[in-house]
Amino acid sequence: MNWRAAAAIYKFEMARTGRTLLQSIVSPVISTSLYFVVFGAAIGSRITEIEGVNYGAFIVPGLIMLTLLTQSTANASFGIYFPKFVGTIYEILSAPISPMEIVVGYVGAAASKSIILGLIILATAGFFVPLQILHPFWMIAFLVLTAVTFSLLGFIIGIWADGFEQLQFIPLLIITPLTFLGGTFYSVNVLSPVWQTIALFNPIVYLVSGFRWSFYGIADVGVGVSLGMTLLFLFTCLGVVWWIFHTGYRLKR
Amino acid sequence: MSPIISVSGLTKTYGSDFHALRTINLEINRGEIFALLGPNGAGKTTLIGIICGIVNPSQGKITVGGHDIIRDYRAARSLIGLVPQELATDSFETVWATVSFSRGLFGKKADPAHLEKVLKDLSLWDKKDSKILTLSGGMKRRVMIAKALAHEPSVLFLDEPTAGVDVELRKDMWEMVRALRASGVTIVLTTHYIEEAEEMADRIGVINKGEIVLVEQKAELMRKLGRKQMTLHLKTKLDMIPAALAAHNLTLADQGRELIYTYDTQSGRTGITALLDDLGAAGISFNDLHTTQSSLEDIFVDLVRQRS
Ligand SMILES: Nc1ncnc2c1ncn2[C@@H]1O[C@H](COP(=O)(O)OP(=O)(O)OP(=O)(O)O)[C@@H](O)[C@H]1O
Numbered sequence A: 001m002n003w004r005a006a007a008a009i010y011k012f013e014m015a016r017t018g019r020t021l022l023q024s025i026v027s028p029v030i031s032t033s034l035y036f037v038v039f040g041a042a043i044g045s046r047i048t049e050i051e052g053v054n055y056g057a058f059i060v061p062g063l064i065m066l067t068l069l070t071q072s073t074a075n076a077s078f079g080i081y082f083p084k085f086v087g088t089i090y091e092i093l094s095a096p097i098s099p100m101e102i103v104v105g106y107v108g109a110a111a112s113k114s115i116i117l118g119l120i121i122l123a124t125a126g127f128f129v130p131l132q133i134l135h136p137f138w139m140i141a142f143l144v145l146t147a148v149t150f151s152l153l154g155f156i157i158g159i160w161a162d163g164f165e166q167l168q169f170i171p172l173l174i175i176t177p178l179t180f181l182g183g184t185f186y187s188v189n190v191l192s193p194v195w196q197t198i199a200l201f202n203p204i205v206y207l208v209s210g211f212r213w214s215f216y217g218i219a220d221v222g223v224g225v226s227l228g229m230t231l232l233f234l235f236t237c238l239g240v241v242w243w244i245f246h247t248g249y250r251l252k253r
Numbered sequence B: 001m002s003p004i005i006s007v008s009g010l011t012k013t014y015g016s017d018f019h020a021l022r023t024i025n026l027e028i029n030r031g032e033i034f035a036l037l038g039p040n041g042a043g044k045t046t047l048i049g050i051i052c053g054i055v056n057p058s059q060g061k062i063t064v065g066g067h068d069i070i071r072d073y074r075a076a077r078s079l080i081g082l083v084p085q086e087l088a089t090d091s092f093e094t095v096w097a098t099v100s101f102s103r104g105l106f107g108k109k110a111d112p113a114h115l116e117k118v119l120k121d122l123s124l125w126d127k128k129d130s131k132i133l134t135l136s137g138g139m140k141r142r143v144m145i146a147k148a149l150a151h152e153p154s155v156l157f158l159d160e161p162t163a164g165v166d167v168e169l170r171k172d173m174w175e176m177v178r179a180l181r182a183s184g185v186t187i188v189l190t191t192h193y194i195e196e197a198e199e200m201a202d203r204i205g206v207i208n209k210g211e212i213v214l215v216e217q218k219a220e221l222m223r224k225l226g227r228k229q230m231t232l233h234l235k236t237k238l239d240m241i242p243a244a245l246a247a248h249n250l251t252l253a254d255q256g257r258e259l260i261y262t263y264d265t266q267s268g269r270t271g272i273t274a275l276l277d278d279l280g281a282a283g284i285s286f287n288d289l290h291t292t293q294s295s296l297e298d299i300f301v302d303l304v305r306q307r308s
């Protein structure tokens, strides 16, 4: 393992994040605060509690997930797409590094950034609502697993994409809707039975449910199922990444 | 000594029927400067791309320093520094950050002293803290060279290093390439400037339509080029060269109406005066004469034309 190479890519990506540090931190803090103002004040005044949890507090895990999913895919896809776009990818391809090291560098950096953002949002939320974290270990575990999984997904999108529109395509058309429909702002249990069944086809339901369980001990689906699904997505993405490097798909001419 | 790069039976096909490279066999010797010449689209960049791991070969085997570029890619690529044809830099990085990154990417321990030397050699030291986007095109090209040299490669590929570079800078670059060679680095460069190949290379390869059509020592080529021919248009036809002129390197042409004298401009004496004296003594007179000398350019154009 060429750790120096992986570290070089990681540092390079983190430096890129560092250059836009202000907007990286300020924008999630502002948007999270807005969610609290809008959802907390408008809806929270009608729904005060869900399954014994204050509504504002109830949506915190979902909000963090929302940021985690969108930021992970956006960062990782941009991280690998940009060198392809400007041509600097030549250096990565001609360096004595394995696909593993490339992935560790790019995906590691994207995941790190979204984990940091997730924690910032958590801290911001602490100002607005009473938070409780029953299972801190599992909270961190879900946070890290989800960040890594969706950074891998972003990496795949970045390699597949031929233009900036395609970079936006999957996040905008798939991830954001699925997140909103995935029980971020409500419990799936409030849906009618038919919609509950449909919701179970939404992978994000499992992520949000497991994550929320680590906070309040309440879940829409069993926590074991959530963990299993998260790992399933993780290994699916790893498999696709392996296939991409194995075949040289869209990376080498 | 074994060659540092050995390419055998290499082909590259794009799509189902476009042959960018057809059965390339080539060896690059340790420590030489090898110039690859060829018209646009000949396959120079593709060949370099395959050796460096950017383009997948269709067939064939390549070793760098004895390491197979696919099976043993880490060892092979560690030896290579690449300066691609297209300018591609991380605009928002500083010069120092980008060369440090390159070194790390190749798994080398940080070595500020080495990077300082590389930047100084390329006259980039005073720009080390500048963002790359604030540099001129020629400076950016030098940054790319610095990146390639950051990990102390044994072979340096320069794909048209002097395209769009002013005369002054071109001279500097030639200087730098010579200094690198003196330090033991093997250099493979492509160029469209024949005089650049003449000036720099130890050996010259010509590629056209995906085929290597000539590989020769430059000195050997120059010797061929150094030959000049003087053609005398005779007043009266000769059936054969008279015995009195046998000592001169003469041939008859155009059914005895022309006498061609081949001589070496690089030797001290051309022997022209002696020839003219002997011609006068033999009573052979001529109406007109002209001399011709082929250049590398002529050979190059000929080769390329023959094949198309
Ligand atoms: N990705 C690609 N897909 C299809 N054809 C390609 C691709 N890349 C290169 N080619 C073709 O392969 C041939 C060789 O291209 P290459 O870039 O190696 O030429 P070159 O000798 O470097 O030319 P130049 O002097 O213009 O740089 C060209 O005909 C080119 O169009």
Ligand SMILES: [Mg+2]
Binding pocket: B044, B045, B046, B085, B159
């Ligand atoms: Mg080229």
